[in-house]
Amino acid sequence: MKTLAEILSHHYSPLPQRQLKAGECQTPQKKRCSLCYAGKMEYSTEFPHKQKAVMEFLQSLKFGVPIRPLIQSPVGRMYRTVSKRKAFLVNRQFSLGLIGVNDDTAKNFPIAVHHCMIEPRIHNQVYDVIQQYLQKREHFSLAEEFNYVIVKGHDAEAEVIFNMNHFSSANRKEVNSLSKHLTSKVKNIAGIFVFTDEERSEYYLRGNPKKNDRVNTTPITKIFGKEKLFHNVGKTKFLFSPLSFSQTNHFILDILVSTARNFLDLTKKDTLIDLYCGYGLFSLCLAPDVHKVISIELSRSSIIDAIDNIRINKITNTKFVSANITVESLRKHIKPGSGSMKLLIDPPRHGTAEGVIEFLAQQQPEKVVHIFCNSSIIESEVVRWKKSGYSVTAVQPFDMFPGTNDIEVMVLFTRKT
Numbered sequence: 001m002k003t004l005a006e007i008l009s010h011h012y013s014p015l016p017q018r019q020l021k022a023g024e025c026q027t028p029q030k031k032r033c034s035l036c037y038a039g040k041m042e043y044s045t046e047f048p049h050k051q052k053a054v055m056e057f058l059q060s061l062k063f064g065v066p067i068r069p070l071i072q073s074p075v076g077r078m079y080r081t082v083s084k085r086k087a088f089l090v091n092r093q094f095s096l097g098l099i100g101v102n103d104d105t106a107k108n109f110p111i112a113v114h115h116c117m118i119e120p121r122i123h124n125q126v127y128d129v130i131q132q133y134l135q136k137r138e139h140f141s142l143a144e145e146f147n148y149v150i151v152k153g154h155d156a157e158a159e160v161i162f163n164m165n166h167f168s169s170a171n172r173k174e175v176n177s178l179s180k181h182l183t184s185k186v187k188n189i190a191g192i193f194v195f196t197d198e199e200r201s202e203y204y205l206r207g208n209p210k211k212n213d214r215v216n217t218t219p220i221t222k223i224f225g226k227e228k229l230f231h232n233v234g235k236t237k238f239l240f241s242p243l244s245f246s247q248t249n250h251f252i253l254d255i256l257v258s259t260a261r262n263f264l265d266l267t268k269k270d271t272l273i274d275l276y277c278g279y280g281l282f283s284l285c286l287a288p289d290v291h292k293v294i295s296i297e298l299s300r301s302s303i304i305d306a307i308d309n310i311r312i313n314k315i316t317n318t319k320f321v322s323a324n325i326t327v328e329s330l331r332k333h334i335k336p337g338s339g340s341m342k343l344l345i346d347p348p349r350h351g352t353a354e355g356v357i358e359f360l361a362q363q364q365p366e367k368v369v370h371i372f373c374n375s376s377i378i379e380s381e382v383v384r385w386k387k388s389g390y391s392v393t394a395v396q397p398f399d400m401f402p403g404t405n406d407i408e409v410m411v412l413f414t415r416k417t
Contacts, residue, residue, distance in 0.1 A: 004057045004375045005405040011049045015041055023114035035098055038117035038403040043076025047399065054397050054407055061379050063411075068396045071259075075251040076402040081153060082248055083119045084204045085127050086110065087146035094143040096131045118403045122158050122188060123151040129185045133178055142174045147197055148204040152242060153229050154250075159191040161242050163204055167194045167221065179223045191225030193242050205243060219243075228305065233257055233285055237312050240279045243301040247281065249400050256408070257285045259396055263369050263412040264342045266290050273334060273365070275325055275345040280306035282344050283318050290342070293318040296325055296333060327355040334363055341365040349374040351381055361388030368413040373400070378409060385413050 017032075018041050025039030026032050032039050037046055051070045058067045073079060085096035088110045097110025115124045127149060134143040148163035160182065167175065179192045195205060196219055220243055228239040229246075233253045240246050247253060260282060266272065266289040274283040277295035279302045287293050295318060297303050303322040310318055323329040325347075343365040345352070351374070360368070368390060372378050382392065390413040400408035 001060055002057070004053065004407070007053045007057050008050065008405055011053045012037060012040065012046075015045065015049070018042060018045075025113060025115070025117055027112050028114070033098065033111050033113045033116070035100070035111065036118060036403040038077060043073075043402055046402065047072055047076065050399060050407075057375065058395060058397060058409070061382070063382070063392045063395050065392050065395060068394065070397045070399055070407070071252070071255060073249060073252050073399045073402050075249075076399075077117050078120050079249050079251055079402065080119045080123070081246055081250055082150070083116070083123045084148050084150045086148055086204075087143070089144065092140065094131065094134045094140070094146075096127050096149055119151075120153075120155045120158070122153070122155045122186060125186045126151050126158070126160055126182065126189070129182055130178070133181055139174070139178075142171060142178065145171065147200050150195075150204055150242075152246065153190065155188060157188055157190045157229060159193065159225070159229055159242055160189060161193045161195050161205070161220070162223075163195045163197055165196075165198055165200055167196045175223060183224065189225065190229060191227065191242070192223040194221045194223060195219055195242075196221070228308075233281065236285045238279060238281065238284075238305075238309050239312065240305050241301055243299070244279045244305045245299060245302060246279070247400075249402075252398055252400055253281065256398060256400075256410075257282060259398075259410060260344060260369050260371075261286055261289060263394060263396075263410065264344065264367050266342060267340070270340045270342045270366075273341060273343045273360075275343070276347045277306065277320065278302050278346075280309045280318070280320065282346070283320070284309055284313055284315055286344075287315045287318045291317065294321070294333060295319065296321045296323055296329070298322070298324045325356060326353050327359045330356065330359055334360075336363055343368045344371075345369070346371040346373075349377075351377045357381065357384040358388050361385065361390060364415060366415060367393075370411045370413065372409045372411065373406065375407060375409065378411070382411065389416050390414065391416055 020026055054070045086099050088095045095110045097112045100109045100111045130149055145164045145166050150161040152159045183189050228241045231238055231250055270290040272290045272293045274295040277283050277297045283293045283295040300322050303320050306320045321333055393414045394412040396410045398408040
């Protein structure tokens with residue numbers, strides 16, 4: 001069976017390359033970036049072809065129900081709320097780049113794109129200013145400490161995270177100087193933080209902050225500005241901190257949440273279980289529709305944000321729990337016989353842990369909404385639900401990630417009677 005990426009490539013390959021403006025999706029040497037399709041075509045060209053490819057792929061999975069049309073993103077370019085650049089030092093020359101991989105050597109190399117068309121302009125401005133600053137000879141010692149630069153937010157308000165190998169009183173003054181320079185050059189930076197990763201993990205916001213004091217040391221330090229960013233979905237308000245997971249495309253969240261509400265057919269008698277809940281996106285938007293909500297998330301940072309979001313929205317029927325989502329932890333927090341139960345799960349790309357789906361099915365939720373952000377695991381997870389006594393009732397894809405090979409897919413399961 002062909003992957004979604006393979007089907008998309010087949011649909012897109014005959015299309016002509018669009019003409020690029022200066023700096024768009026290309027290096028200073030005029031080499032096009034090939035990491036996504038934004039450099040090849042406008043979203044108005046991309047979407048109808050993606051619609052056909054997604055339909056072809058999802059039909060190949062044989063759900064047994066009609067596939068709903070792909071929901072178009074309200075914004076197809078410059079939509080990403082999270083982006084990153086890896087720091088490269090080659091021959092004592094510092095650069096920030098998207099990560100390219102040499103097929104022959106498997107080594108990473110920087111793709112220095114001035115303006116990535118799926119990122120807001122403020123992201124590109126931040127990377128340009130930092131790169132120019134750290135390329136200066138007098139700042140080389142600071143440049144050596146950088147692993148990544150991460151930007152969260154949109155043009156109206158964004159936060160910047162310096163992922164560094166080392167941060168202490170020895171280089172705090174240098175970091176403060178960079179922070180002041182950045183905020184003087186780029187408007188609407190709401191906050192600047194340092195995330196310390198002495199082990200230079202390949203992940204941009206993961207790793208061990210302090211080898212000698214990991215228990216008592218937070219991995220992130222505020223340098224400037226506000227602690228959290230703000231956004232809203234409908235009437236529900238959300239604050240989220242730099243280490244909280246946030247959806248990549250905020251523009252499509254209204255329809256994502258409303259579709260989940262309609263699929264679950266919520267009533268005031270229902271208990272909603274929201275797993276991998278993050279800072280409470282679905283929990284708090286859907287709380288007014290149900291009797292109570294139990295929400296579980298591994299990230300302690302996200303749970304702290306979720307509890308703050310309960311307060312600012314004055315919601316009283318929702319409980320947030322910080323725990324890894326395994327069969328053992330679920331037994332502690334989900335009790336059978338609690339009345340009408342509806343379930344929503346939105347796991348990370350690797351999917352659910354062993355036994356989780358099977359345990360959840362044993363609790364006999366009336367309806368289940370399972371959200372997938374990785375198309376390659378849909379088939380295996382659906383098989384697990386079917387073997388556990390559930391059938392697919394509806395399948396709704398969303399173009400959550402325009403310009404890429406990825407989509408979000410919401411699958412509704414109902415218990416077989």
